[in-house]
Amino acid sequence: MADDKTGSRKLTDDEPLIKVTGLGIARRDGQTLLRDTNFELAAGEIVVLAGPSGSGKSTLVNLLSGSLDDTDEGWEVAGTVSAGGRSFDLAQEHVALGGVVFQNFALFDELTVGENLAIASEHNAGLVGELKHAIDQLLVGVDRDASVYSCSGGQRQRVAIARTLLARRAVLFLDEPNSGLDVVASRRLADLIRDLVRELGTPVVIIAHHFRNLLDIADRVIVLDPSTKTLETLPAELPKLEKRLTELTGVGAEEAPTAPSTAGARVRGLARVFQPRKPAAWRAKWMGLFLWGYIWELCLTPSSLLFVGLGSVIIGFVTTWFVFQYLPFRDLLLPVIHSDALAGLAFTELRVMAPLVAAVLATTRNAALIGANVGHKVYSDQIKAMRNLNVPHGAYLTANVLIASAVASIILVAASVCLTGWVAMATWAYIFPEMSTHLWRDQYFQRLWPPDVPFMVGIDWIAAKAIPSITGAAMISLYFGYRPKTSVIDINNAIAQSLIWGLSFVLSWQSILTLIEFKYVSKNLEVVF
Amino acid sequence: MKRATATTLVTTIIILGLFVLSGIYAFHGSPFTPPHIVHNYDRPEWSRDLAVPTTYPAYRLKPDGTSVPIGRLLLTGPNQVELRVFADIEGVESTRGRVAMIETNIKSLWALVPNDSKAEILSSVETMVGRMRRHFLDIIGSQAFAEDYRDRLQAALTRSYDQTWRDPRVRVAMSAVSESFASQIEGGELTDAVLPIFLSRLQSGLVRALGETWNTISGGGTQPSPTMLEGAISETLADPQVREVILAQAMRVAGRRENWGFTALFINALVDQLSEDKGLERLLDELFSDPRFADPLRQMEEDTAAMSTNTFYRVVGRSGAKQPDPLAVRILRYVLLNRRRLVGLYITPEQIAGKFSGLARYDALVATKD
Known part of the structure; x- marks a missing residue:
């Protein structure tokens, strides 16, 4: 055994790479998945993890990959894991032993193929020569500048495997990798896994319900027995596995393997990183990329600007038109109240209505977007993938969504105030064509922006209403987006809840602030009027 | 999170530019000309x-x-x-x-207010005052007023007037004013100016009176003519020199705040007495609801309202008082x-x-x- 430059070390073929002892996993409600279980993984080993549905296979993988979030799911864990000459208490530490290739691949859908790889690489130990070769082989025919949406299912799977390899974890977990694949594709996948293990020596644990082609390459099978809450090792032989699973579940297994097993081939070892899960550090480059992406999405897209612009046009037109055209005793009162009406309109339009409508429209749009975006990331395991890959979603998603929302509140409200003012002026000029727009400006801003005052009076009130309301609504959307999702309906519910509670918050906040503002303003009216 | 494309980016820049431009025109006006x-x-x-x-x-x-x-x-x-x-x-x-x-x-x-409007206002006020005077005279000149109200009204006013003079505040103030009044009048100046003229007028009056007395005696009369003293006083007061001195004294008195203060106090006290006089209140209610005076009273009310409205619109309104x-x-x-x-x-x-x-x-x- 020899230390490499990173502090990790190379192992001999005989030595177990990972040794887990006394493992116990239970829910906080008392349901136990595993009790005092031991198992080992050797370098270059391919293991199929089988068991009845709901027996806890994915939970075990999440635990060992550092993706299990006990704050969300409420787990209690016991046991020790020994790896790389170090020992970790699973009850105290989150240990990121393995990289997970999720069933739905969990690729970051806002990034290209190349960026998916880069983000994994840059938040981990980096790309070394032999790994680069393996990944280049894995991604033959995949355009790295393409979006992940444009890739086929097989390509996406290969990208997901490559991305996980770049995290350089000690173990590679594959969650239902052949789910939905036809026989040919499933065989191709098995060959690919076999070749990777040969080249890199990384042990692979495959969670599978359809193990027809996977048993061909597996060294052994570990069955999770829900009755004894233990892990049981079986040879990689379909009849025995099928028989055992039938005993456990009463459900038959698949047909016998058609290809001879190639398990057992051992290759050179790769330096591996054994580390407790630490708070992921953010990188400026990725922070900037995500921040710009969210600012664009939540604020600067043409649809966002036009949405708020339309609301501003309606406010500017309707309020001005109805005040001057439908004034009771118009002919008599108009000369009397014209100046005060304009000053009042300025207050109503620019300090109350424009911030309110901009916040409501921005929240309507952004709450749905944030709820859908984060909800989808949770549902498609992208958040778990981020945790697994040491990518700080708290900074890249949560913080950036909030920062982008604050930026959006400033830009959209400012845009709304500008356009509302202009539409109000244009409407007034249409009603009174003989009058000067300079007169409009003089009387409209007589109290809101007197001559030689550097900023519009009450800009602090506008900011106090707009920024917290829009950002607060984004926070509410994040809360609903991050809640566990088990189906698309959960995402829809998250969107609906984000809208309902986000808009309620905006309306409540703005109403309360406006009432306080009115009280403050009316106190000062005596001085100004 | 969608990525910006060149098309969407350009569109966004254009829209943002329009927002900024609308803000500049709304808040500042054309950027190419001074506001x-x-x-x-x-x-x-x-x-x-x-x-x-x-x-x-x-x-x-x-x-x-x-x-x-x-x-x-x-x-x-x-x-x-x-x-x-x-x-x-x-x-x-x-x-x-x-x-x-x-x-x-x-x-x-x-x-x-334009001059022509002012002239119209003054004209309407004059007309209204004339009409009011006529209506007022119609009322107080009527037999009904003379029979049913004059004496009672006079009695009420007299009563209030007397009570006002008996008001201790008025008496104290009157006493103080009387004392200061004496000191305010420059007696010597007044005497110097008035006495020679008065005596000269009285002397000529006496000569005339003596002649008349003689005649009277001849004709049996014994008393001097009562017009002799009155004539002397009238002629004295009509003399420009006397008038000037009296006016100067009057102005001096009028210029003293305490004299005006007393006047104000007296008027206040009188108004208090009048308003507290329940008999007067009943009398006026009776007078204003008397059907015999309904016509002149209604006309007075209408004239007053018309004049007030006209004056207000002429002061506040323009274009023939049509628009404020x-x-x-x-x-x-x-x-x-x-x-x-x-x-x-x-x-x-x-x-x-x-x-x-x-x-x-x-x-x-x-x-x-x-």
Whole structure:
């Protein structure tokens, strides 16, 4: 055994790479998945993890990959894991032993193929020569500048495997990798896994319900027995596995393997990183990329600007038109109240209505977007993938969504105030064509922006209403987006809840602030009027 | 999270540009022209106590007297006034007209009323007063008033008058005023001026009286004519020298605050007595609800209402009193709110010589010398 430059070390073929002892996993409600279980993984080993549905296979993988979030799911864990000459208490530490290739691949859908790889690489130990070769082989025919949406299912799977390899974890977990694949594709996948293990020596644990082609390459099978809450090792032989699973579940297994097993081939070892899960550090480059992406999405897209612009046009037109055209005793009162009406309109339009409508429209749009975006990331395991890959979603998603929302509140409200003012002026000029727009400006801003005052009076009130309301609504959307999702309906519910509670918050906040503002303003009216 | 494409990015830049442009036009006006033309003036002495910076609206007058906002007057410093005229207002030139800074009060409200409207107001007031006098005389000259109200009204008034004099406050005040009154009259001056003239008039009167007495005696009369003393007094008072002295003394007395204070106190006390007099109240109720006086009273009420409305519209309205004038309304509002405010007014010599002679009393601001 020899230390490499990173502090990790190379192992001999005989030595177990990972040794887990006394493992116990239970829910906080008392349901136990595993009790005092031991198992080992050797370098270059391919293991199929089988068991009845709901027996806890994915939970075990999440635990060992550092993706299990006990704050969300409420787990209690016991046991020790020994790896790389170090020992970790699973009850105290989150240990990121393995990289997970999720069933739905969990690729970051806002990034290209190349960026998916880069983000994994840059938040981990980096790309070394032999790994680069393996990944280049894995991604033959995949355009790295393409979006992940444009890739086929097989390509996406290969990208997901490559991305996980770049995290350089000690173990590679594959969650239902052949789910939905036809026989040919499933065989191709098995060959690919076999070749990777040969080249890199990384042990692979495959969670599978359809193990027809996977048993061909597996060294052994570990069955999770829900009755004894233990892990049981079986040879990689379909009849025995099928028989055992039938005993456990009463459900038959698949047909016998058609290809001879190639398990057992051992290759050179790769330096591996054994580390407790630490708070992921953010990188400026990725922070900037995500921040710009969210600012664009939540604020600067043409649809966002036009949405708020339309609301501003309606406010500017309707309020001005109805005040001057439908004034009771118009002919008599108009000369009397014209100046005060304009000053009042300025207050109503620019300090109350424009911030309110901009916040409501921005929240309507952004709450749905944030709820859908984060909800989808949770549902498609992208958040778990981020945790697994040491990518700080708290900074890249949560913080950036909030920062982008604050930026959006400033830009959209400012845009709304500008356009509302202009539409109000244009409407007034249409009603009174003989009058000067300079007169409009003089009387409209007589109290809101007197001559030689550097900023519009009450800009602090506008900011106090707009920024917290829009950002607060984004926070509410994040809360609903991050809640566990088990189906698309959960995402829809998250969107609906984000809208309902986000808009309620905006309306409540703005109403309360406006009432306080009115009280403050009316106190000062005596001085100004 | 979607990525921006070149098309969406350009579209966003265009939309943002439109937002910014709309803001510039709304908040500032065209970026290619200045928003106003500035005229600088020296700040008049009487306005030095007004805080700076403060702004007031500025107007000019149309031929019919309607005011048109032309910009804003700014008190920019202890010695400066700035008139910012909207860029699209033409014809406001220091060489052609004058800019006045006017305080908003009843005087300025009246000064802004065109002369023809003022004449109409005075004419209507005169007409109304004449009609009121006629109606009043109709009432008090009627037999019904003489029979049922005159004596009772006179008695009530007399009663109140007497009670007022018996009011201890009035008596104390009267006593104090009497004492000071004596000291206020320059007795010597009065005597010096009046006595020789009076004696001379009395002497000639006596000569005439003696002659008459002689005649009377001859004819059996013994008493001097009672017109002798009256004639002397009348002639004395008619003498210009006496009149001048008496007037000077009267003015001196009138100039003393305590004398006016007593008058005010007396009137207040009298009004208190009248208003507390339940008998008088019942009498007036009876008088005003007497069907025999219904016609003149109703006409008086209608005349008063018509005159008030007409006066109000002539003061506040323009264009034949059809529309309230913004400047007049602004001044009226500040008057009603009892707030000291200013307005700027640009007016030409032709307007002062023509319809707005009342504005001549306002001094023109003096343009600041460079």
